[in-house]
Amino acid sequence: MSRRRWRAVKETRIADVARLAGVSTATVSRVLANPDQVRPKTHDLVMEAVRRSGYTPNSTARNLRTRRTMTVLVVAPRLTNPVFAQVLRGVDDELTQNGYGIIVGNLDNLIEREARYVDLVLSRQVDGVLLMNGRIPEKGRRSMGEAGLPIVALCSAIPDAGIPNVTVEDREASRRAVEYLAQLGHSKLGYISGTPGTFIEVERFSGFQEGVAAAGLSQEDFVRWEGPFTFATGVAAAEAFLRLKKRPTGVFATCDESAIGFIKTVRSAGVRVPDDVSVVGFDGIEFADYTEPTLTTFQQPLHELGRTGARILLKMIQGKMSPADWDIRLPLQLLERGTTGPAPRRGRSAK
Structure with missing residues (x-):
């Protein structure tokens, strides 16, 4: 049985590209x-030569x-949260456009998972870090910040950490929700919190x-229900x-997931939305378009938020930061939909 003899394909070198383009290797x-x-x-001349020759840059050598x-x-708190998924799309689009790859660290809301990513950063296997978890990860007595790499807080600010915040x-938006x-006539309110103690919730x-x-109400005029940013928090608040x-006629949920959980539970008990209770969410996730009725919410510019955070991080890596880049806050848009309406008249509220 004859053996087929394999020959190595001749590798296209940068000198081949230079010869084809009629320029020096330094120019290439x-x-x-x-x-x-x-x-x-x-640029166009050289890139045409790259295309014709099939040259592939040696990224390993370049990186060295x-x-x-x-x-x-x-680093993300929980990838199943649709907010972080949309922000990540923006991050990835910006990084890809600039030739960067991405490693996603999912903490799944467990602090003990931080250690692996601290090791990754301390060993300088990345050029920079975007933190969406609201704190600097630690491993024992060591902090991710010790690596001296560029770090940007995204979605949730990390006050006094000496790093840029993109939020x-x-x-x-919460003030505007009230x-x-x-303005719709609601004077008895409900507030469904996010994860207690986090910067976003505060x-x-x-x-x-x-x-x-500002509305002339007092603490006796609202009820606060605590829990993390999840569907389950909205369910518990509804229960x-x-x-x-004496039930609130207007409820503000600090995330759309909680708002959706709340609406589903109260409607199952015969409470009408918005006739008996109006509900306002926060995030503008895609699911909010498919609730019945559709959810009134404050829409975050999630994709742009991700792109902005990545852009600031790349500027840090390249040493091009300006004072205006250190604290960026993007506005939200109120999407007025079917879960809000005038406060019910006395005697018609869900009691």
């Missing part, structure tokens, strides 16, 4: 490494020269309280709502 290297620093005509991995770590106007419900509840005060003798 500049075009591939720093395309913004060469003339458009030269630049001391960069061309990879970013993104949304949480406090302002204002909106008050901001949103502060905004809610500011809205209550507590149903046990009340």
Whole structure:
């Protein structure tokens, strides 16, 4: 039985590209490494030669020269949350456009999972980190920040950490939610919290309280139900709502998941939405388009939030940060839909 003799395919080298384009190898290297620093005509000439020759840059060798991995770590609290999934799409789009890869660290809301990602950063296997979990991860007495790599807090600010924060106007949107419900005539409110103690929850509840005060209401005019940012929190809040003798007619949930869980549970008990109780959510996730009735919510610019966070991180890596990049807060849009309406007249509320 004859053996087939395999021959190694001749590797296309950078010198081949240079010869085909009629330029020096140094020019080819500049075009591939720093395309913004060469003339458009030269760039197009070299890239056409790359295409025709089938040349593939040796990323490993390039990374050794630049001391960069061309990879970013993104730490997320819980990937099943549709908010983080949409933000990640924005992050990935921005990184891909700039030639970077992504490693996603899913904590699944478990602090003990942080250790593996601390090791990854301390061993400098990435060029930078985007933190969506609201804190600097630690392993024992060691912190991810000790690596000295660029870090950006995304979605949830990390105050006093000395790193840029890219968030949304949480406090302002919560204040506007109360204002909106008050304008509809609601004077007895319900507040479904997010994860207690987190920066996001503190901001949103502060905004809610500011809205209550601005509407001429007091702490006796609202009920607060605590829990993490989940469907289950909304279900638990609804069960507590149903046990009340005097129920709120307007409810603000600090995430759409909780709002959806609340609506499903109260409707199953015969409570009408919005005739008996109006509900406002927060996030603008795709699921909110398919609830019955459709959910009134404050829509976060999730994709743009991810792209902005990634863009700021890349600027840090490249040493191009400006003072304006250190605290970015994107606005939200109120989507007025079917779960809100005028407060019921006295005697018609769900009691």
